[in-house]
Amino acid sequence: MSIGSNSPEDERPFHDVPDEKRPSVGHALKQARLAAGLTVSDVSNATRVRLAIVHAIEADDFAPCGGDVYARGHIRTLARAVHLDPAPLVAQFDADHGGRPAPTPAAPLFEAERIRPERRGPNWTAAMVAAIVVVIGFVGFTAVKGGDGGGADTQAADGSPSPTVTKSPSATPTTAKPVTPKSDPSDSAIAAAPQDKVTVQVSAANGRSWISAKDHNGRMLFDGLLDKGQSKTFQDSSKINLILGDAGAIQLYVNGKKIDDDFRPGAVERLTYTKGDPEVG
Template identity: 80%
Template sequence: MSIGNSPEDERPFQDVSEEARPSVGRALKQARIAAGLTVDDVSSATRVRIAIVHAIEADDFAPCGGDVYARGHIRTLARAVRLDPASLIAQFDAEHGGRPAPTPAAPLFEAERIRPERRGPNWTAAMVAAIVAVVGFVGFTAFKGGHSGNDAKSQVAEGATTTPSKTASPAPTKDKPAAPTSEASDSAIAAAPQDKVTVQVSAAGGRSWISAKDHNGRMLFDGLLKQGASKTFQDSSKINLILGDAGAIQLYVNGKKIEDNFQKGAVERLTYTKGDPEAG
């Protein structure tokens, strides 16, 4: 007969804190109900669609369109129901494999460097051809100039006068300055009317959900903007924007690039008028 604790008493206590903690969706739903808010109330306050709010409260994050957008919606809903967004996002990362590591930028720049190296021989050939053309042009000009000088001397000796038709021949070249008609893509909205507000949204850094309304609250666009795509909105006085992933968006307002450093995955609500961006 042994004296002391039995083997069963030496077993570690089971930590039930994780089991007792509600899921992300359930925590948001409980906080919403405790605050006396409906799903419609939360959707109107956050501009997150009702279907997405229902899905998140059921711990179904597939309709969000990816983990980045899911984090943005969780952060927005948590603030609306007065919860700490950081703890919920940390719980979401723990339950979904953690936040993905950022894509290193070095391979992208290396890929861009490789292309000029492959085209090196072509540039060399073009340079040689340009040198040959310049030398030929100089030689031709010198030869023509000497020949023209001799003709002029012979005409003066014979008492002949130069006909004005020869000097008027370059006149058609006056139409050449009208040829350049192309415009840079970044300044495509620079010619927008000054009595209106024009906003161009470009998903340069990745896809993002965006919403745009005019000054009357009329919906101009509500959906997912794929990477590389862009939308342009125009109104007589004001454009209201919501960006699901502001870090992936590049904005041009009234023909000028907006240099705000938005965070990746951050949800931003923006309003622009005819006077934006402000001078200075």
């Protein structure tokens, strides 16, 4: 049997009967359900009230409802589903369970609201007065200090000699150091060229170049880059072996003499120098 929305005339009134003959709320709901040809599952599906709660209410056990307010709501829902007027059933439930709770009187609430202390905001007037007092005190202190300074100025203006700071001349006059002219690389090379050794000075006069220098035993004396303007001097008892990565950027002085070979820029040169006159080995 389908359960839909029912018109008011479909709801059967709960006739007034003496209390001793009136069935309980749960029994009345169960009788109406059976009379309508409905099962508990039908009522549960139609009202969305769980099966366990429907069985408990029909057995007059309202504890699973979770309280009197929920119990009244379930009674109204189930009564409409089985075509009963819910008002007498709810009234009977209230009579069986001590009646409806008395509404909370509004007067105490208003009284509590009336006597509640008002929240006060910050006292801006007192704060402003305090700030003005601080400013006045600071101005007065500044004026007093300024008056003391003015007295000192007046005393100086009346003729009291004021100390003057004079710079005493230096006891020893400073004289500029003569600038020592830089010696030409060839001069230093000549001065540092002993006769019993081979001396080679490599100068990156025209640019940057990688160089490698070894003595007569093949021991590495230098292997790295020379930036423009840098120079290196190597000495050995008998022989210096050179590799120039960019020979065109290098100027050589061997045993105090400038080597005038025209090396091409970017050319790699392998050179060997010994004692005596510069000769490429």
